[in-house]
Amino acid sequence: MALTGVEIFKLLPKTNCKKCGHPTCLAFAMKLAQRQASLDACPDVSEEAKKVLGEASAPPIRSIALGSGDKAVKMGEENVLFRHEKRFVNPCAFAVEVKDSMSDDEINNTVDGVLNSEIDRVGQKLRIDAILVSNASNDAGRFEGVVKAIASKAPAVPLIIATGNPAAAEAAVKAVADKKPLLYGADESNADAMANIAKTHKIPLGVTAKGLDALTALTEKIKGLGVEDMVIDPGARTAKEIIEANTYIRRAAIKKNFKALGYPVITLAQRDDKMVEALIAVLGVTKYSSIVVLSSIEKWKNLALFTLRQNIYTDPQVPMQVEQKVYKIGEATPESPLTITTNFSLTYFIVSGEIENSKVPTRLAVMDCEGLSVLTAWAAGKFTASKIAQFIQESGIENEISHKELIIPGYVAILSGAIEDKLPGWKVTVGPREANALPAFLKSR
């Protein structure tokens, strides 16, 4: 369990020396309890306190990095079971499996697919995060060769080296050790040798066992061998097994502070049926996987999964915002109508969706109101006549259209006169109150 500020305070030197940057030890203790400070900031803390506090203040799910450099992915550090409680912290990574038994051409194509997978959506760059190379050939030489080739073709992409054969693992890891790959494949039969490789090269170790009892015993054993950074695979393969294992692991870590399972989870989602594979990935994204391994990375599947991950990992307390600008919907011409709304993403999606439904090409001016909906923004003084007038003038839209008519949401009908006063020469038309009336409104004009 996490300690309270007062419990932490009791373990500190209580000298109020201010070396940590806080006025008193108590203030520092409070920051520690909120996880807004690190114990390293205290130079005088005792070894015993470090041990107690280190264990208690560690996040319930250990923070692990997949890969190194710009494209490294952070995993773990989750605090809750349900996204409405608090934001899910580190979006799960998508990895594609490359079998070393595939032809060089196939491997090259898949790696190209990963390198070209990046898509921009609502201001975020989303991509296939990692490549899992598996030793399907059972040939250690081939495995090392493929791992090296992928690392040189895609130097920034994090790698997962998947083999249960310590000799093959050692050779492959050694070749790319500087990229901090994840070595996945430690089990009851090879734990000592695999732990040794992970320790030697200072890389995280993927640990697999069938069932949570066996997995608990194995992570404890490997920790005893000196490996702290692990990613766990509870051996769950069917959807039913995955939801059970992932739920138990997350609950044990969060609610019981059960350290032996407090690691990021890797889920193998590969299926012959690509639609079903996408749905197993849905299960992984929504229910607690940190790495989801796919067999293929078709663009259509990527787009759906990236979007889902973005939706699920959005902060529920901060409204998603859309970039302020004038959006063209359909083949808008200079004669097309101009409408305006606020930049709350849900407002934008609903309004733009209904405009698309109308099939009437239209411009939609989206104004930055800090992510508030129309009525809330109006009530908060962010969607006012003068601010709307200023936005319209500064947007330069006057040069793009052949008319000077602005359609405003029906809920702010009251603003129409004031906007006309502040935008000389413009006519303001009051549109419908609800977006679902927009198709009829636009078609009837």
Place this chain on the structure above:
Amino acid sequence: MAFAAPNETYSGKVFEVTIGADKTAVFGGENVLPFHSFEGNAPHRPVIAYEVQDVPPEDWPETVKKVYEGVSNDPVTWAKYCQDTLNAQAIALRLVGTHPDRENRSPEDAAKTVKDVLAAINVPLIILGSNQIEKDSAVLVSVSEAAKGKNCIIGKAQEGNYKTIAAAAMANNHKLIAMSELDINLSKQLNILITQMGFDKERLITDPMCSALGYGLEYTYSVMERIRLAALTQNDTTMQPPMLADVGMYVWKIKETQASETDLPQWGSLAERGITWEAVTAGSLLMSGAELLIMRHPEAAKAVEKFIDELM
């Protein structure tokens, strides 16, 4: 330290709802979070209803429109095709042609369509209005009477029209969808208002309003999850009706299901993208608690059925 399974025990349970007269479908009844059968009872599979309309689906994107080419000119043929060829377990008939901005069909026309469809199928029928508050209160009253004795689901009752619709559903022994807009409190309030009229809460289905993947899905997801947690952990009986995800109509109007690969090459194949979009939206809402799904594309529905097979 040995691992001890951190099971939860819940005090509440989702109501079990049976629909249909000839063949029936049952959903709900679980006393655990979605697919958590490892710690309790989840006796029934979620049910997927195939959507048909009273007018041809001119406004549906090509990917899904062409599936029903040749049958969608007539709701009876369309419904029979879904039942007999696609093996639909239930049909959702959306009377979109009654909307004043569309064909503006009369309540009497709608009642005839419903009777004709009911005469042709034996799987359960969900009867949906056009989502126009005033018109729905006339249309749904008339179709409730036309479907008397068939144990249908009537929808959707909303804050602005629930009184007439709930009364008609009650008088004709149907189940009722109560829809509110993405807010757990509004949803609870509407369920309370409807039950205060004497409508049995165990005959309700909650629709917290669907959203498509990428277009507010996270709101629907979290509202559903919160409703389900209230039902199970707080034993809040007003939150215990099963939930509907009306997936198809939200998915098949967004850009991702319509924009061609020529225009947006980085989005990949349009047909597969559309189908995946519907399947992924549906799959996510299953994880948050939906027991009844309304879908359009048979390949998306079949993928979701396979997903449910694996989850059960």
